[in-house]
Amino acid sequence: MRIEVPSVIPPVGELGHVHFIGIGGAGLSAIARLMAQQGVTVSGSDAFDSAVVRALRAEGIVCHVGHDPSQLDGVDTVIASTAVRDDNPEIVEAQRRGLRLWPRSAGLRSVMEGRRTIAVAGTHGKTTTTAMLTCALIAAGAEPSYAIGAEVASLGANARLGSGDLLVAEADESDGAFLVYRPEGAVVTNVDADHLDNYGTVEAYAAAFDEFVGRVGRFVVLSADDPGAGHLADVARAAGLEVVTAGFAEDADLMGQHLRVDGTRTTFTASLRGVDLGPVELAVPGAHYALDALLALGTGLLLDQNVDLLIAGLGAYTGANRRMQSLGEAGGVRVYDSYAHHPTEIAADLAAARAVAGTDRLVVAYQPHLVSRTRLYGAEMGAALSAADRVVVADIYLAREDPDPAVTAALVADAVVGPVATLGGPVPGLADVLLPELRPGDLLLTLGAGDITTVGPAVLEALA
Structure with a gap:
């Protein structure tokens, strides 16, 4: 559902009892956590x-x-x-x-x-970059508040009200939400056409990032490795x-090497404009995570935090x-789960998984x-999945959309x-399909932004 953004947005203290649907x-x-931690009465419902x-x-x-109308009382x-x-x-x-x-x-x-506010935007890598920046700022003593699009193990939650x-x-950016914000600083990880069901054209999607940058107050950190983000400089x-570019490209301000x-x-x-900053070691696998870390590091430096x-x-x-x-791991099978649902994300996660699988x-x-x-990118999804040794494609997760008999998982x-x-x-039956395919030594990676996240635990339970 598309709900209009009000012309005036009062602060949290003026909202009264806030109820979240979903x-x-x-x-x-x-958001619910941040409001509750500020003393707001919060309730919610979910399917x-x-x-x-x-x-x-x-x-x-x-x-x-x-969901029930009576849950809105008060x-x-x-x-x-x-x-x-x-x-x-x-x-x-x-509405009534x-x-x-x-x-x-x-x-x-x-x-x-x-x-x-420091707002982290981009087609891919937003969650990881936001989480990495938060971890870095906490280590530096900045005590930030944060709102992240996933639970983060090292932080204990996806949101917290900090003292800083x-x-x-x-x-x-999927529904234009990032155009509502007025951040002091921003990060753009990349601009790779997506959400065309909302934007209509690739040009309109890219133009939204131009508008987002125009709403920033002081600085931006941009990927030097992505042409779409580079255009925003x-x-x-x-x-x-103020602009800092970060990446492994030779013209990056904050340059990564020896990956x-x-x-x-x-x-x-x-290194920052030729000045060595030292080695960086991450506890997660993947070249894309190294780029996310460089973007987070550049942002922390613009906020005058200690590099070490x-x-x-x-x-x-x-x-x-x-x-x-x-x-x-169970039965000799290692199981990983990831949110990748766009061809670029699928390719990056399969490269990381290949490094883990050896x-x-x-x-x-x-x-x-x-x-x-799937209609737009089904063939590209299939091409990215070709880096695996065995592929099983589940039915499309419809979310807010209706089915189309002409668009099925077979396209992928x-x-x-x-x-x-x-x-x-x-x-719901995918674990049973996978079990006969798996053998000791395999790495199983479940991918997608829907309910496929339930499959990995079911496989592990069956193999235990």
Whole structure:
């Protein structure tokens, strides 16, 4: 559902009782936590019980499973997920009662009031870069508040109200949310066409990033390795912003060199405009994570933090939920789970998984996300999956969309070249499909932004 952003967004203290529809999602749960930690009365509902919902309850937030109009009794402000449909009974009731009804972006903007916000945007890598920057700033003693699009093991949660004046926030572009914010500083990891169901054209999607940069107050940190992000340097300088480019390109201001991905670790060296900053060692595997770390490091330096402490904080980052997350091992099979759902993300995660697997077999179970995205990128998804040794493609996760008989998982599976690729059907039965395929030594990677995250644990339980 698309909800209009109000022209005036009051601060958190003026919202009264706030109710979140879809509170179990990564975005809304973070905002709910930040509001509750500021003393706001917070409640919420979600279609399903989950670890996040149970954690929120443990923190004192009333969370209902299922949606019912009576759950809005005493509520002043309703904030809804974009995944919620127009006919949701709580949406209908909020409109009937004339309650303040906001999208997620307005809720986060309200939390930002009075804080020095650093917004992390980009098509890929937002969550990891936001989490890495948060870990680095905490290690440097900045005590930031943060709102991240996933639970982060080393932080204990996806959001926290810090004692410092900084707020590090993941800025999602999918529905234009990042255009609501007015950050002091910003990071753009990359600009790679996506969410064309919302933007319509590649040009319109790219133009949104131009507009985002135009809303920044002081500085931007941009990937030197991505042409889309690199284009924004001219936009930023024209707006009078300080610009730092970061990456492994030879013209990067903050340049990484000597990259090595070895098993579950990644190492490289960093220098800023020719000045050596020393080695960086990450506890996560993948060249893309090294780039995320450079962007986080550049941001910390622009915030005048100590470089050695920032680097130590980057080394303390151990990953975020669903970002090449190790779920465990059973029956000699290692199981990882990741959120990748765009061809670029799939390729990056398969490269990282290959480094972890070494000479062992890499088996990938992939769930395409959204009919609209599969229609546009199904063939490219299949091409990226071709780096695996065995591929199983589950049914499309529809989320907010309706099915299209002409757009199915076969568009992806048929485009895989090299490894055997088969259709796995619905996710609830996918573990049973995978079990006969697996053998000791395999690395199983489940990929997708939908409910495929349930498959890894089911496989481990069956193999134990």
